[in-house]
Amino acid sequence: xxxxxxxxxxxxxxILKKMPPSTYWRDFVYCHTITALNEEFCRVDQFDxxxxxxxxxxSSPSNVxxxxxxxxxxxxxxxxxxxxxxxxxxxxLGHEVxxxxxxxxxxxxxxQKQGESQQIFDCKYLIACDGANSFIRKRLGIELQGVQSMxxxxxxxxxxxxLHKLLTPRPAMLYFTFNERMVAVFxxxxxxxxxxxxxxxxxxxxxxxxxxxxxxxxxxxxxxxFGKGEHFRREAAGLQIAIHSxxxxxMHAQVAASYSNSNDNIFLVGDAAHRFPPAGGFGLNTxxxxxxxxxxxxxxxxxxxxxxxxxxxxxxxxRKPVAEANTAASIVNYEQSATSAxxxxxxxxxxxxxxxxxxxSMLWHAGKKQLVSAALSVGLASxxxxxxWRGNALTGQLRVKLLQRQVARGESLRLVFPLxxxxxxxxxxxxxxxxxELVGGRVPHCWLRLETAAEALxxxxxxDSMISSVLLPSLMQKMLxxxxxxxxxxxxCEVDHLLxxxxxxxxxxxxxxxxxxxxxxxxxxxxxxxxxPFLLSHExxxxxxxRPRYSISGxxxxxxxxxSPFTLKESHYSITHSNETVKLxxxxxxxxxxxxxxxxxxxxxxxxxxHVCSILxxxxxxxxxxxxxxxxxxxx
Numbered sequence: 001x002x003x004x005x006x007x008x009x010x011x012x013x014x015i016l017k018k019m020p021p022s023t024y025w026r027d028f029v030y031c032h033t034i035t036a037l038n039e040e041f042c043r044v045d046q047f048d049x050x051x052x053x054x055x056x057x058x059s060s061p062s063n064v065x066x067x068x069x070x071x072x073x074x075x076x077x078x079x080x081x082x083x084x085x086x087x088x089x090x091x092x093l094g095h096e097v098x099x100x101x102x103x104x105x106x107x108x109x110x111x112q113k114q115g116e117s118q119q120i121f122d123c124k125y126l127i128a129c130d131g132a133n134s135f136i137r138k139r140l141g142i143e144l145q146g147v148q149s150m151x152x153x154x155x156x157x158x159x160x161x162x163l164h165k166l167l168t169p170r171p172a173m174l175y176f177t178f179n180e181r182m183v184a185v186f187x188x189x190x191x192x193x194x195x196x197x198x199x200x201x202x203x204x205x206x207x208x209x210x211x212x213x214x215x216x217x218x219x220x221x222x223x224x225x226f227g228k229g230e231h232f233r234r235e236a237a238g239l240q241i242a243i244h245s246x247x248x249x250x251m252h253a254q255v256a257a258s259y260s261n262s263n264d265n266i267f268l269v270g271d272a273a274h275r276f277p278p279a280g281g282f283g284l285n286t287x288x289x290x291x292x293x294x295x296x297x298x299x300x301x302x303x304x305x306x307x308x309x310x311x312x313x314x315x316x317x318x319r320k321p322v323a324e325a326n327t328a329a330s331i332v333n334y335e336q337s338a339t340s341a342x343x344x345x346x347x348x349x350x351x352x353x354x355x356x357x358x359x360x361s362m363l364w365h366a367g368k369k370q371l372v373s374a375a376l377s378v379g380l381a382s383x384x385x386x387x388x389w390r391g392n393a394l395t396g397q398l399r400v401k402l403l404q405r406q407v408a409r410g411e412s413l414r415l416v417f418p419l420x421x422x423x424x425x426x427x428x429x430x431x432x433x434x435x436x437e438l439v440g441g442r443v444p445h446c447w448l449r450l451e452t453a454a455e456a457l458x459x460x461x462x463x464d465s466m467i468s469s470v471l472l473p474s475l476m477q478k479m480l481x482x483x484x485x486x487x488x489x490x491x492x493c494e495v496d497h498l499l500x501x502x503x504x505x506x507x508x509x510x511x512x513x514x515x516x517x518x519x520x521x522x523x524x525x526x527x528x529x530x531x532x533p534f535l536l537s538h539e540x541x542x543x544x545x546x547r548p549r550y551s552i553s554g555x556x557x558x559x560x561x562x563x564s565p566f567t568l569k570e571s572h573y574s575i576t577h578s579n580e581t582v583k584l585x586x587x588x589x590x591x592x593x594x595x596x597x598x599x600x601x602x603x604x605x606x607x608x609x610x611h612v613c614s615i616l617x618x619x620x621x622x623x624x625x626x627x628x629x630x631x632x633x634x635x636x
Contacts, residue, residue, distance in 0.1 A: 102265065106122055146254035152202055157245045181220060182200060260315070276330040314429065343402040441611065448467050485633060485636065486608050614628065
């Protein structure tokens with residue numbers, strides 16, 4: 001969401017308006033029947049301190065968001081065209097790439113829409129975003145590495161008007177149902193619209209989509225939602241289930257062996273480069289990060305700010321390790337869910353063993369099919385004791401208590417993944433000049449206050465005058481000429497002495513500290529809505545920001561400290577480039593705290609994607625600064 005906030009602010013705002021309130025989707029529920037009263041095994045509030053570290057809520061200017069992917073894609077399509085219509089030369093929709101011809105300096109693409117003639121496009125670079133079964137990846141002969149065919153599932157997209165009224169005490173995002181009729185996961189896309197997806201495991205080749213016809217699916221959904229027979233939820237008698245679509249898919253945990261072709265003019269992005277289990281939302285989030293990483297590099301090469309090796313040497317070097325780490329994390333998520341199932345009495349591995357046993361048997365296919373069906377029925381049968389688990393000490397209570405202990409230890413599936421979503425660092429081989437703990441990582445989020453047209457804004461002014469440090473590179477790029485380096489410098493010293501060296505090279509930011517403006521608290525609360533359970537009080541923030549932080553020599557003039565060149569000055573700071581200045585203030589002193597700024601100079605170089613490229617701190621000289629810039633230019 002930070003990327004959208006930065007690059008597509010209109011889409012970002014629209015997503016916030018479209019998504020349900022977080023109280024509707026912050027919980028995960030384990031149960032036998034979704035609407036049964038007082039039968040939940042466990043309800044997990046994903047925003048409490050046990051499952052999401054309270055410090056996470058102060059690490060980003062953005063929100064955790066839950067929105068159906070089809071709605072998200074529609075919003076992005078609408079606003080990307082609206083924002084970039086003037087720069088889009090050709091856009092074709094509904095076409096399939098049927099052939100690619102890579103050349104040394106270009107790529108020929110053959111695309112076709114059903115029932116129409118082929119179209120041919122010639123381009124310098126091709127970005128392959130054609131999904132998990134990427135034709136382009138296969139055409140290039142790039143193999144996938146990792147775990148294949150972990151599980152097969154049916155996605156049943158359905159709606160049931162009035163269902164939300166039966167969800168107590170409040171709706172959840174995920175319902176893990178362990179029922180003798182079926183083990184399944186229900187995903188609430190938007191509880192206000194009563195729109196859902198149910199994920200049902202099946203076991204090909206002995207089960208196929210034909211085994212799950214409309215009547216069978218209706219029976220499964222009604223049983224898992226409302227119960228059956230004497231246990232049927234009476235209030236659900238008039239509710240109708242409308243099935244909109246059924247799609248079969250196979251879960252993998254794989255990463256492409258290479259992210260580009262031998263000519264380095266075709267690059268894999270998103271699901272074409274990696275396939276994860278769905279828990280955690282790693283697939284879409286990692287894909288957006290891929291696009292964010294390659295977009296600025298492609299622009300820099302196109303505008304001759306950087307050499308082509310910026311693409312060929314750094315895109316895969318930075319993004320592939322992230323995808324591999326996310327693959328490992330997604331497998332951990334899958335195993336945690338499998339452990340929850342085993343504690344409740346069903347083991348996914350046993351189902352897999354049954355399929356392998358059928359494969360090895362001498363039976364005809366029909367006999368193998370009956371064997372698998374019977375084995376699955378036997379495995380599900382014991383789950384009937386979970387229907388009234390409180391009344392079954394051995395077969396019900398014991399299983400549920402084991403699950404509750406797993407959840408209490410924080411070992412069940414989580415919703416928020418700070419490391420995968422924004423806490424990763426790019427290592428060696430990427431666009432990093434120098435070392436350090438923060439180099440390669442995303443710039444820390446700090447609230448800054450804009451002072452563009454007047455003196456310091458007073459209490460109660462518009463919170464929109466706040467900006468996050470995460471957005472600084474984007475703000476500066478709008479003021480940047482294409483003949484300069486694509487980096488932003490955050491300089492914690494007087495910037496005037498650096499301008500002769502900077503103005504033709506990079507964007508410059510002079511960053512200094514100030515006490516927290518009172519409206520900042522309201523702004524932070526507004527951006528996080530009700531997602532943040534532990535928001536610091538205004539008084540606590542004021543006390544924190546009034547603590548002395550620096551020993552500064554100099555005389556006070558009009559409330560500001562006059563200091564000698566290249567020493568810290570408690571005043572405003574400026575973004576300066578091409579005779580344009582935007583005044584800003586560090587409203588919480590967080591920048592100095594996180595970046596370790598002490599007496600002296602700190603210069604932080606930020607890439608266009610907001611990751612730290614290099615840091616120069618401590619003693620300062622013009623020679624050191626020139627070397628600092630040369631090192632940055634060298635990695636570009």
